[in-house]
Amino acid sequence: MELKKLFKNTRRLLQLNQKEFAKRIGVSQASVSRYEKGLVQPSAQILLKIQDITRGD
Template sequence: MDPKTAKPVMMRFGAIISEKRKLLRMSQEELAERVGISQESLSRMEKGVIAPRFERLQLFAEALECSIADLFRGEEEAGECAYTIERLLSPLPRQAQEEIVGIVATVARLAAPR
């Protein structure tokens, strides 16, 4: 892959795994342990500095309760969903936001393909 093409893909992958990890209220240490890498490597992946090995993609998908395709979805899709969620939650008190995020995380776990 051309380095000019690879960097945006790595950045998008990093942003998506960071977003999904936070939605599941998972620490970097916990996710790193689940996929068998160091916390430092995960941090570098989330920043788009390095890419995961191909064989780790399924481990990321399982740990983040999504498909491998979800780890590479387009920025427009991710941005649109994030914007909608932010718009709906921002007027609510912080505690209500946290409770709703917990409910959504539970529903996402239940709806995830097994």
């Protein structure tokens, strides 16, 4: 699965809109939009934050 699809699917599974998800991972809503469109790749730090959120940490 492409990273952009995985990113969007994870956000949807968490039932968060882009603004809420952005706040949880410490980026802007515009950044989330760019990640989901595949315009930029999230950093390893952002991916680790998402991992923590999905694990319930």
